[in-house]
Amino acid sequence: MNNVLSGLAFNDEVRFYIADTKEMVNEMNTLQMCTPVCAAALGRTASITGLMGLMLKEDQEVTAKLIGDGPAGTITAIANAVGEVRATIENPFVDLPLKANNKLDVAGAVGTSGTLQVIKNLHLKEPFVGQSEIISGEIAEDFTYYFALSEQIPTAISAGVLVDVDHSIKQAGAFIVQLLPNAGEETIDKLEKAFLELGQLTTCLEQMSITEIVSSVFGDDFKILEQKSMKFLCTCSEERYINAIRMLGTDEIKEIKQDPIIECTCGFCKSVYLIDQTKI
Ligand code: ZN
Secondary structure (H helix, E strand, O other): OOOOOEEEEOOOOOOEEEOHHHHHHHHHHHHOOOHHHHHHHHHHHHHHHHHHHHHOOOEEEEEEEEOOOOOOHHHHHHHHEOOOOEEEEEOOOOOOOOOOOOOHHHHHHHHOOOOEEEEEEEOOOOOOEEEEEOOOOOOOOHHHHHHHHHOOOOOOOOEEEEEOOOEEEEEEEEEEEEOOOOHHHHHHHHHHHHHHHHHOOOHHHHOHHHHHHHHHHHHOOEEEEEEEEEEOOOOOOOHHHHHHHHOOOOHHHHHOOOEEEEEEEEEOOOOEHHHHHHOO
């Protein structure tokens, strides 16, 4: 199912990416057993990182690590160019009271200071590593700041997760809009205004499809270049764990091999591997 659109708008001066990630975030939420506030933090990070993955080429991969000083701990999301995303949150059980405006206190869980680290494996000699400070903990703002600071691309990001009363995911999505180098002042003003008028992305997703949202922001001045899909997919396997253990230090391997069966649990999909120590 195609749940991602990308294209150009406003006289080809703006590039946009939008995803409806309800299914993906719901699956991650179930696996990670998140509280609503942690589901929102995890879902926003995974949805934005998923779109960043779709900006890459072929077998490239992006990892975003949100290392905040809040009780939820580090959130890690990994995405590739074909829309496969996996994500995990260190303390998924953190629960906080709603904010005065009845919204989930995502910044309270993530923290309002710390680091957003982005690592892109572009299959060059060294991976690309970009980093910026966490400025709000609400996640979309933090990624916006990252793009401006580390990649020098003026970017507007909206990301949201709406959690239902039964803790399932009612709506989730992300919208990234970037100014291309040829963008004029008029386009910048137009975009700012349109993005402000858009309001909460989850509210839009309750009433509109992603195509309708794009159309409500850009009017008829846009063209869709690609329709893609984004989903949860973990790449773990017993072989990967065996290789990872083999890369540890000699002493560590010796200690691990004292048990006849080595138990490894994947942080992303929660699969459990029982590895016979003779395989190491
Ligand atoms: Zn896994």
